[in-house]
Amino acid sequence: MGGDFAPAYPVHAAVEALRNFRAISRLILVGDEEQIRRELSRHGTVPADRLRVFHTTQVVAMADSPVEAVRRKKDSSMCRAVDLVKEGAADAIVSAGNTGALLAASTIKLRTLAGVDRAALAVVMPKRDGIFVLMDAGASVDAKPDNLVDYAIMGEAYCRHLLRKPDPKIGVLSNGSERGKGSKLACEAYDLLKDTPVNFIGNIEGHDLFDGPADVVVCDGFVGNVLLKSIESMARMTFKMLKEELTANLVRLSGAMLTKGAFATIHKKVNADDHGGALLLGVNGIVIKAHGSSSVRALCSSLRVAVEAVDNQVNPHIIENLARLRNL
Amino acid sequence: MGGDFAPAYPVHAAVEALRNFRAISRLILVGDEEQIRRELSRHGTVPADRLRVFHTTQVVAMADSPVEAVRRKKDSSMCRAVDLVKEGAADAIVSAGNTGALLAASTIKLRTLAGVDRAALAVVMPKRDGIFVLMDAGASVDAKPDNLVDYAIMGEAYCRHLLRKPDPKIGVLSNGSERGKGSKLACEAYDLLKDTPVNFIGNIEGHDLFDGPADVVVCDGFVGNVLLKSIESMARMTFKMLKEELTANLVRLSGAMLTKGAFATIHKKVNADDHGGALLLGVNGIVIKAHGSSSVRALCSSLRVAVEAVDNQVNPHIIENLARLRNL
Numbered sequence: 032m033g034g035d036f037a038p039a040y041p042v043h044a045a046v047e048a049l050r051n052f053r054a055i056s057r058l059i060l061v062g063d064e065e066q067i068r069r070e071l072s073r074h075g076t077v078p079a080d081r082l083r084v085f086h087t088t089q090v091v092a093m094a095d096s097p098v099e100a101v102r103r104k105k106d107s108s109m110c111r112a113v114d115l116v117k118e119g120a121a122d123a124i125v126s127a128g129n130t131g132a133l134l135a136a137s138t139i140k141l142r143t144l145a146g147v148d149r150a151a152l153a154v155v156m157p158k159r160d161g162i163f164v165l166m167d168a169g170a171s172v173d174a175k176p177d178n179l180v181d182y183a184i185m186g187e188a189y190c191r192h193l194l195r196k197p198d199p200k201i202g203v204l205s206n207g208s209e210r211g212k213g214s215k216l217a218c219e220a221y222d223l224l225k226d227t228p229v230n231f232i233g234n235i236e237g238h239d240l241f242d243g244p245a246d247v248v249v250c251d252g253f254v255g256n257v258l259l260k261s262i263e264s265m266a267r268m269t270f271k272m273l274k275e276e277l278t279a280n281l282v283r284l285s286g287a288m289l290t291k292g293a294f295a296t297i298h299k300k301v302n303a304d305d306h307g308g309a310l311l312l313g314v315n316g317i318v319i320k321a322h323g324s325s326s327v328r329a330l331c332s333s334l335r336v337a338v339e340a341v342d343n344q345v346n347p348h349i350i351e352n353l354a355r356l357r358n359l
Numbered sequence: 360m361g362g363d364f365a366p367a368y369p370v371h372a373a374v375e376a377l378r379n380f381r382a383i384s385r386l387i388l389v390g391d392e393e394q395i396r397r398e399l400s401r402h403g404t405v406p407a408d409r410l411r412v413f414h415t416t417q418v419v420a421m422a423d424s425p426v427e428a429v430r431r432k433k434d435s436s437m438c439r440a441v442d443l444v445k446e447g448a449a450d451a452i453v454s455a456g457n458t459g460a461l462l463a464a465s466t467i468k469l470r471t472l473a474g475v476d477r478a479a480l481a482v483v484m485p486k487r488d489g490i491f492v493l494m495d496a497g498a499s500v501d502a503k504p505d506n507l508v509d510y511a512i513m514g515e516a517y518c519r520h521l522l523r524k525p526d527p528k529i530g531v532l533s534n535g536s537e538r539g540k541g542s543k544l545a546c547e548a549y550d551l552l553k554d555t556p557v558n559f560i561g562n563i564e565g566h567d568l569f570d571g572p573a574d575v576v577v578c579d580g581f582v583g584n585v586l587l588k589s590i591e592s593m594a595r596m597t598f599k600m601l602k603e604e605l606t607a608n609l610v611r612l613s614g615a616m617l618t619k620g621a622f623a624t625i626h627k628k629v630n631a632d633d634h635g636g637a638l639l640l641g642v643n644g645i646v647i648k649a650h651g652s653s654s655v656r657a658l659c660s661s662l663r664v665a666v667e668a669v670d671n672q673v674n675p676h677i678i679e680n681l682a683r684l685r686n687l
Contacts, residue, residue, distance in 0.1 A: 237588025289614025
């Protein structure tokens with residue numbers, strides 16, 4: 032029921048996902064049953080045997096305070112969906128709703144994985160020769176060096192088992208490339224990470240993010256969130272300016288027609304829709320936060336990532352890797 | 360002698376600046392005299408009465424450690440140029456050299472302004488409806504809340520007296536818009552700033568940077584540096600992809616020709632060359648750090664900003680505003 036286009040887009044995406052991903056044995060739509068049934072009726076024959084509707088009476092609004100949402104809106108679609116994961120009735124949750132509330136509900140109800148102090152949001156971002164994982168993209172602020180080590184281990188498992196990179200390179204986001212450069216947090220995380228079994232490649236500066244070697248870049252959630260939102264905002268501004276300028280007169284408009292393919296290719300490369308939203312790593316269960324303005328396609332990608340995360344046992348891998356690290 | 364194209368570009372820019380900015384009563388080129396004279400000879404008649412060459416024998420390399428550069432390379436162009444400001448023989452220094460070394464030399468030799476604990480790099484960035492100042496863009500890391508208040512006062516003076524905004528709006532970079540959202544640093548800075556005389560508008564999230572109301576956005580130098588470099592890197596990647604795609608075949612190439620004007624307009628809007636580099640605010644003297652890869656045009660802009668900073672008495676304004684704040 033959350034996000035900008037609920038329940039229409041989530042219901043549409045659910046139907047598409049059931050049709051395309053046979054690995055989904057059951058998809059539960061949690062929310063107002065009447066509204067959901069109405070939306071379902073728009074999509075012809077749906078695989079009803081694999082679809083359930085779980086009726087709830089409340090909705091967490093985008094402006095609700097996270098903790099209040101969890102405490103006061105116990106029968107909200109979001110809280111109930113997390114409950115289903117907690118009870119083992121579901122393996123994963125995908126939500127386009129209030130980010131803070133989803134983080135709060137997930138960490139409070141599901142608790143963190145054994146050995147994990149803090150959960151972190153992992154976001155897949157485009158770079159020149161592929162993609163990389165940025166984490167924490169904003170699950171918590173004022174992280175400690177140990178937290179960044181956990182993020183690295185979790186990001187490594189994500190990269191290896193979901194993104195299928197055989198030997199992911201891990202970097203620490205910093206304002207200088209050499210050891211000893213950076214905030215106290217970054218420097219201490221560097222020193223801890225070089226003694227872990229991950230393939231640690233040192234500091235990654237801002238200008239190496241989109242054109243550098245790192246597959247996973249770890250940072251405090253404050254920095255990650257500011258960075259992610261700034262990049263999104265800047266991309267939006269750039270494309271808005273392009274659109275304005277390219278349609279400013281007829282000559283440019285005809286030029287723009289001829290170059291359409293170029294923009295389509297770039298859009299495909301940098302389009303967040305195919306990357307499946309942000310994965311909250313470190314909790315007991317798979318939790319995916321889709322963008323509030325997610326398209327049906329983006330929500331479908333989130334559902335695909337949820338399936339892959341369950342199938343490829345990302346969480347068991349994380350627990351195993353952390354346990355190995357702690358015993359080193 | 361620093362930066363990617365020294366001494367050719369700095370000398371060329373100096374000649375241009377002398378021709379265009381009559382307010383420059385004397386421009387001192389600090390570096391290897393022979394090389395500088397050779398470059399000068401390429402530019403026809405130069406206003407020799409307003410030009411001096413100050414011979415130095417050493418060069419701070421881009422890879423030199425900042426403190427070592429200051430200690431060991433006392434006769435470097437950079438150190439001598441800062442000395443000239445310190446001695447009152449110059450009002451301002453423009454350098455495209457090693458950032459860390461310039462910061463170290465400036466803070467060690469010039470010391471901070473009365474009432475300022477830490478200097479900060481102020482960078483002018485484009486936004487949809489104009490420009491804004493981001494600071495600190497990387498002069499120091501692990502700032503304290505008081506430092507962010509100083510940055511706000513300094514940024515305000517920059518904005519008001521150099522960028523000619525009558526009532527600059529000041530924001531704190533954060534990962535949420537409401538009070539109480541953000542890192543400990545951001546939250547404490549928020550609480551201090553709301554009681555200062557600056558026009559404080561609260562938290563600014565990443566997605567409001569390029570499309571929001573703030574004229575000055577303050578943050579820790581770690582965050583500012585990572586942000587600035589990421590944005591630069593992302594812009595570079597976008598334009599590189601555009602170029603590759605727009606020249607991929609003849610149809611697109613002809614389309615690109617027709618849309619040339621659009622790209623020129625956007626380039627002009629977002630081009631850092633006209634913004635004059637980063638101003639190190641908070642030291643006794645005007646210090647401008649131009650990008651290492653600065654064009655002649657960008658170096659000229661830096662010289663223009665130097666002139667404006669001196670003429671408009673940015674530093675006296677900062678001292679006055681800080682003194683007023685402390686007595687409140």
